Amino acid sequence: MDVRxxxxxRRGRRWVVWVVWPLVTVVLLSGSLAGxxxxxxxxxxREETVTLHHDGKRLEGVLATPExxxxxxxLVVFVHGxxxxxxxxxxxxxxxxxSFARAGYASLSFSKPxxxxxxxxxxxxxxxxxxRETLAAVAWGRERPEIDGRRVGLWGASQAGWVLPKVAAxxxxxxxxxxxxxxxxxxxxxxxxxxxxxxxxxxxxEEREAALRRRHTTLDLLxxxxxxxxxxxxxxxxGDMTPARWAFVRRNYTAxxxxxxxxxxxxxxxxxxxxxxxxxxxxxTETVYRxxxxxxxxxxxxxxxATHALLDQDTADxxxxxxxxxxxxxxxxxxxxxxxxxxxxxxxxxxxxxxxTAAAAAANATADTAAADAAAAPAR
Numbered sequence: 528m529d530v531r532x533x534x535x536x537r538r539g540r541r542w543v544v545w546v547v548w549p550l551v552t553v554v555l556l557s558g559s560l561a562g563x564x565x566x567x568x569x570x571x572x573r574e575e576t577v578t579l580h581h582d583g584k585r586l587e588g589v590l591a592t593p594e595x596x597x598x599x600x601x602l603v604v605f606v607h608g609x610x611x612x613x614x615x616x617x618x619x620x621x622x623x624x625x626s627f628a629r630a631g632y633a634s635l636s637f638s639k640p641x642x643x644x645x646x647x648x649x650x651x652x653x654x655x656x657x658x659r660e661t662l663a664a665v666a667w668g669r670e671r672p673e674i675d676g677r678r679v680g681l682w683g684a685s686q687a688g689w690v691l692p693k694v695a696a697x698x699x700x701x702x703x704x705x706x707x708x709x710x711x712x713x714x715x716x717x718x719x720x721x722x723x724x725x726x727x728x729x730x731x732x733e734e735r736e737a738a739l740r741r742r743h744t745t746l747d748l749l750x751x752x753x754x755x756x757x758x759x760x761x762x763x764x765x766g767d768m769t770p771a772r773w774a775f776v777r778r779n780y781t782a783x784x785x786x787x788x789x790x791x792x793x794x795x796x797x798x799x800x801x802x803x804x805x806x807x808x809x810x811x812t813e814t815v816y817r818x819x820x821x822x823x824x825x826x827x828x829x830x831x832x833a834t835h836a837l838l839d840q841d842t843a844d845x846x847x848x849x850x851x852x853x854x855x856x857x858x859x860x861x862x863x864x865x866x867x868x869x870x871x872x873x874x875x876x877x878x879x880x881x882x883x884t885a886a887a888a889a890a891n892a893t894a895d896t897a898a899a900d901a902a903a904a905p906a907r
Contacts, residue, residue, distance in 0.1 A: 570621050572628040578644075579637060581663040587644030588637030588664075589614040591624040592673060601678030601702070601873065602668045603627050605636035606661055606694075608685030613643040619836075622858045622866055623682070630870040632678075635668050650775040654686075654782050658693035665698060678702050678877060682869075685710060685806065685835065689782045696790035703876050704791060705869065707799040708835050710807050711815045713782040718742065719808040727805060749780050788819040795824050797872045801862070802831035803840045826872065833862035 571594045579586045592600055605620060614636045615621060624634040637660075640647025652660075661681070669676035680703035683691045688709025695701055710716040721742060725735050741762060748758050755770040798816050800809040813827060832840045839862050842848050852859050858866060 570625040570628075572621075572625055572634075577635075577667075579663060579667050581660055582647075584640060584646040585644070586637045586640065586646070586660070586664075587614065588635065590633060590635050590668075590671070591621075591628065592633040593628040593631060598633075598673035599675035600673060601630075601632040601680070601877070602674045603632050603634045603680055603682050603705075603873065604661065604664050604668060605634060606657070606681055606683030606687035606690050607636075607639060608683075608687055611639060611642045611649065613638040618857070619860075622861065623869060625858075626866040626870040627873060630874045632873050633668075633674060634682075635664060637664055648771070650771040652775075653778050654689040655693060657690045658697070661690060661694045662697055665694070665701070676700075680704060680873065680876070682707070684708055688807075688812075689713070689779075689784050689787075692784055692787035692790050695794055696787060699793075701794055703795045703797070703873065705797045705799065705872065706816075707837060708801055708804055708807050708809070709784070709798070709812060711784045711812050713780050714746070715811065716807055717780075719811075720806050723805040749777055752777065785815055785819065788816065791824075792819070792821055793824065795872075795876055796820060796826070797869075798825060798827045799837065799865075799868075800827065800829050801833035801835055801837055802829065803833060804835045806835040828868055830862040830865060833865070837862050837865050839863070 572591045573594060575590045575592070577588050577590045579588065592598070607616070616636075620634070620636060627634050638645040639649035640652065640660075641649055665679055665681075668674050668679060677700075680701055681691050681694060682705040684707040688706055688711060691704050691706055691709070695704060721738060722735070725738055730738070744761055745758070748761060751757075753761075755765075755768070755773040758768065758773055759765045796816070798813065800813060802809075816825060816827070830837060834840055834843045836843075838849075838860050842852050842860060849860075
């Protein structure tokens with residue numbers, strides 16, 4: 528059957544104007560938007576899926592190298608925070624990798640055990656296990672022909688605060704460490720986080736006291752080595768706690784980085800702190816780092832308008848803005864200055880090297896990227 532769309536007379540022409548052209552406009556705008564999204568999510572680097580065999584298990588990761596050149600490049604090995612994090616952290620790391628690539632550095636990140644293509648279960652790890660896994664990643668990176676084994680450092684966030692100094696204690700060849708919103712003491716951090724969330728939620732004094740009593744009961748159970756069944760029986764409502772998570776907490780709740788930090792005394796350290804951190808007591812963290820580490824090797828940067836994840840606070844506070852920025856200008860998710868400051872720090876560790884030369888050559892490209900982000904970012 529021959530079916531054709533026809534319009535006749537003035538009414539037909541009016542139908543074309545009011546129905547067809549709006550549809551055409553939507554299609555054109557959709558195509559343009561898709562183009563913008565694709566462009567903003569194209570990063571100036573090369574990515575290679577890589578594998579590492581450690582402790583009898585296969586770990587899958589990504590090696591991201593500068594867009595051009597054969598190296599040898601410096602290397603930044605990523606150490607994740609809490610949770611089931613894949614190698615790219617759901618693409619959250621890619622703007623960081625690009626910043627490091629512009630400074631002449633490659634980035635290496637593996638999915639946690641049990642995440643993505645990695646075997647195992649990250650909830651069965653202690654902080655010492657995670658440190659050994661990171662050491663294996665560093666050793667793997669040093670064997671790559673495109674990597675300069677003399678220029679290898681660590682980047683880690685939040686829970687990585689307990690891992691980074693353990694790795695440094697066993698690998699004195701590390702050139703630098705970047706600690707982003709790192710925790711120092713597990714129990715102190717937990718109490719701070721609880722009270723910060725209660726304050727943020729506007730909890731009453733009675734709710735606050737009830738939460739602290741629940742916390743006290745939990746700590747008592749941990750000290751007694753109680754099972755998950757004991758935990759659930761004592762508290763009635765297990766909330767988000769699962770048997771696997773309870774075992775993970777039992778394994779790690781005594782973690783404290785203070786003593787391990789001494790291993791970083793001869794290593795350049797960049798401590799990154801956020802002004803709106805509900806997870807980590809940044810004042811306590813800075814006090815400990817300054818007390819333990821020499822002033823000539825410690826650099827502290829503050830981002831007053833940043834969240835724990837170093838997102839821009841205003842952006843993170845509005846879901847629609849967070850979604851649009853993530854789609855249209857992912858580099859603008861981070862607090863102002865964070866990305867260039869990261870690249871500047873690693874570049875400063877080796878003035879006069881190929882990294883510095885590459886970074887200088889990329890200055891115009893960086894400026895172009897920033898301009899593009901600003902143009903595409905949602906209005907505030």
